[in-house]
Amino acid sequence: MTTNLKHNLVVFTCFVVTALTLTPVVMMVLVAFQSDTESMAATPSFWPSSWHPENLTRAFDLVPLGKYLLNTIYFAAGTTLLETITAALAAYAFARLDFPGRSWLFGVYLATLMIPSQVTLIPQFVLVAKLHGIDTWPGMILPHAFTAIGVFLLRQFFLGIPRDYEEAARLDGANRWQAFVRVIVPLAVPVIATLAVFKFIGQWNNLLWPLIISNSDATRTASVGLQVFQDTNGTQWNLLLMAATVTTVPLIVLFFLTQRWFVRGITMSGLGGR
Amino acid sequence: MAIDTAERTATKTTAPQQPAPRWRNRESLTAWLFILPSLIGFLIFTAGPVVAAGVISLLNWNLFSPPQWAGLRNFARLGPDPTFWSALGNTAYFTLLSVPLTIVVSLALALLLNQGLRRVAVFRSLLLLPYATITVAVAFVWIWLYIPHDGLVNAVLGLIGIDGPAWLISDGWAMPALILMSVWKSFGFGMVVFLAGLQAIPQQLYEAARVDGTSPWQTFRNITLPMLSPALFFVIVTSIIGSFQVFDQALIMTNGGPGTRTTTLVMYIYRTGFENYDQGYAAAQSLVLFGFIVLITAAQFTFQRRLVHYDN
Numbered sequence: 001m002t003t004n005l006k007h008n009l010v011v012f013t014c015f016v017v018t019a020l021t022l023t024p025v026v027m028m029v030l031v032a033f034q035s036d037t038e039s040m041a042a043t044p045s046f047w048p049s050s051w052h053p054e055n056l057t058r059a060f061d062l063v064p065l066g067k068y069l070l071n072t073i074y075f076a077a078g079t080t081l082l083e084t085i086t087a088a089l090a091a092y093a094f095a096r097l098d099f100p101g102r103s104w105l106f107g108v109y110l111a112t113l114m115i116p117s118q119v120t121l122i123p124q125f126v127l128v129a130k131l132h133g134i135d136t137w138p139g140m141i142l143p144h145a146f147t148a149i150g151v152f153l154l155r156q157f158f159l160g161i162p163r164d165y166e167e168a169a170r171l172d173g174a175n176r177w178q179a180f181v182r183v184i185v186p187l188a189v190p191v192i193a194t195l196a197v198f199k200f201i202g203q204w205n206n207l208l209w210p211l212i213i214s215n216s217d218a219t220r221t222a223s224v225g226l227q228v229f230q231d232t233n234g235t236q237w238n239l240l241l242m243a244a245t246v247t248t249v250p251l252i253v254l255f256f257l258t259q260r261w262f263v264r265g266i267t268m269s270g271l272g273g274r
Numbered sequence: 275m276a277i278d279t280a281e282r283t284a285t286k287t288t289a290p291q292q293p294a295p296r297w298r299n300r301e302s303l304t305a306w307l308f309i310l311p312s313l314i315g316f317l318i319f320t321a322g323p324v325v326a327a328g329v330i331s332l333l334n335w336n337l338f339s340p341p342q343w344a345g346l347r348n349f350a351r352l353g354p355d356p357t358f359w360s361a362l363g364n365t366a367y368f369t370l371l372s373v374p375l376t377i378v379v380s381l382a383l384a385l386l387l388n389q390g391l392r393r394v395a396v397f398r399s400l401l402l403l404p405y406a407t408i409t410v411a412v413a414f415v416w417i418w419l420y421i422p423h424d425g426l427v428n429a430v431l432g433l434i435g436i437d438g439p440a441w442l443i444s445d446g447w448a449m450p451a452l453i454l455m456s457v458w459k460s461f462g463f464g465m466v467v468f469l470a471g472l473q474a475i476p477q478q479l480y481e482a483a484r485v486d487g488t489s490p491w492q493t494f495r496n497i498t499l500p501m502l503s504p505a506l507f508f509v510i511v512t513s514i515i516g517s518f519q520v521f522d523q524a525l526i527m528t529n530g531g532p533g534t535r536t537t538t539l540v541m542y543i544y545r546t547g548f549e550n551y552d553q554g555y556a557a558a559q560s561l562v563l564f565g566f567i568v569l570i571t572a573a574q575f576t577f578q579r580r581l582v583h584y585d586n
Binding site: 006007010011013014017018021022023024025027028031042043044046082085086087089090092093094097098099100102105108109112114115116117118119120121122123124125126127129142143144145146147148151176177180201204205207208212222223226227230235237240241244245247248251252255256259262263266267 | 301302304305306308309311312313315316318319320321322323324326327330337383386387389390391397398399400401402403404406407408409410411412414415416417418419421423424425426458463466467470515518519521522525526540543544547548553556557560561563564567568571
């Protein structure tokens with residue numbers, strides 16, 4: 001009887017905590033559907049007294065949210081693809097191939113892992129500005145596509161794959177490239193997916209870099225677009241929070257679709273701390 | 275994210291030698307072909323800028339006119355600059371409050387979810403949701419939640435008879451408001467790490483404790499906490515590094531104000547570099563930020579030897 005009571009108490013607490021945690025997200029959606037007068041009244045109301053789905057099109061009319069979302073996808077997908085592919089190739093060489101200077105070069109990669117992105121921010125900006133890359137896609141994407149973390153994580157994983165798998169393919173006449181594509185990559189799909197999901201979500205969230213590099217709608221991402229929305233339209237709460245909802249929902253959907261890899265990535269990094 | 279593991283492996287990178295030396299030249303060539311796409315980008319956009327940051331910090335440069343040599347003057351300017359000290363103090367305040375709070379909330383929720391619940395995965399996903407939202411977007415909702423007088427936060431406080439402050443526009447409460455929002459945004463990460471750590475603790479340890487009749491607190495203190503210490507250490511290190519770089523929510527919710535009450539180090543670097551175009555000074559500030567992160571991390575690794583229990 002007492003275990004039953006304890007169990008019910010645990011379940012009850014879980015529900016309360018989850019409800020509290022989700023409140024801000026739920027409120028974002030609720031206010032997004034309120035009328036202008038209701039959302040800007042001196043006393044905010046919580047549940048909309050009338051629903052205004054037309055707020056969605058009104059928000060899109062005020063700022064090109066669709067364009068911003070598309071730009072965000074370009075930015076996030078571009079950096080993710082470039083980083084994942086180049087990191088997998090380099091990680092394979094560091095894990096499996098022997099060449100002079102290997103440990104030295106890998107050490108250089110490792111040394112940059114601890115350096116916060118703010119240190120490289122100013123030189124990267126200067127470089128992009130000098131190369132006339134401000135407000136262009138190469139200027140947005142390239143500086144964020146070559147961090148050491150991908151090379152480091154994938155190399156660790158590749159080292160754990162038994163050499164025999166690859167040797168078998170090599171005896172059948174496969175060269176290094178074929179062994180990499182046919183043996184190593186298929187085995188590493190979960191890790192590569194984890195890395196890709198984290199990079200994608202991280203870049204979707206990135207505010208500082210797009211803020212300084214994009215200065216027109218051509219490359220402006222959703223994060224920066226929201227900030228512009230706030231600047232130009234003040235606190236018209238229903239439309240502002242509608243815009244916030246529109247930019248957050250794709251990420252939440254992505255999170256639920258990929259959460260297996262997402263959770264795996266967190267625990268991997270956490271327990272990798274051993 | 276993997277800093278601690280990085281250091282660990284750095285000392286033992288050399289893998290077993292390849293057995294066939296006659297392949298060696300071809301193998302080096304192949305290796306360079308594999309590495310080159312990553313290496314070119316890495317040298318230009320990551321390693322190069324690190325070195326360049328050091329050089330730029332020694333210049334007096336606004337990007338538009340030719341740079342002038344400044345020596346260490348940019349670093350000397352930090353001493354008498356009140357905004358720098360206030361930004362440093364604000365960042366320290368943010369870190370000192372948000373990190374312990376995040377750890378306590380994450381750990382409490384991980385312990386709660388580890389009580390043999392049937393739908394753990396569902397609750398875990400829902401509680402992880404804030405971690406997977408856009409900071410800028412949810413920052414707007416939090417501004418709305420913090421509306422003075424009748425906002426949701428103050429409405430709830432009013433129910434228990436507390437007259438809530440004006441939060442984001444109040445000198446004393448703007449920073450705590452940012453901290454609360456940041457804890458909400460980030461606790462999911464620690465919670466997932468702790469939950470995985472808890473699930474990895476062998477059940478025999480708890481059964482042995484039950485046989486010995488130890489109290490729940492003793493069990494937590496003598497079994498759970500030591501077994502969880504590597505995960506705890508990892509989350510503390512990454513949380514401190516992350517909170518030293520706080521920027522997005524402060525820019526959106528308070529824009530550093532009132533006054534400079536919530537101006538953080540990264541926000542000051544941003545203002546110096548991209549609003550005042552004082553690139554040399556901004557680079558110097560970023561190196562000081564890096565210095566603090568190195569110092570704190572080194573201190574933590576020193577403590578780790580005494581406090582963290584590793585299995586082998």
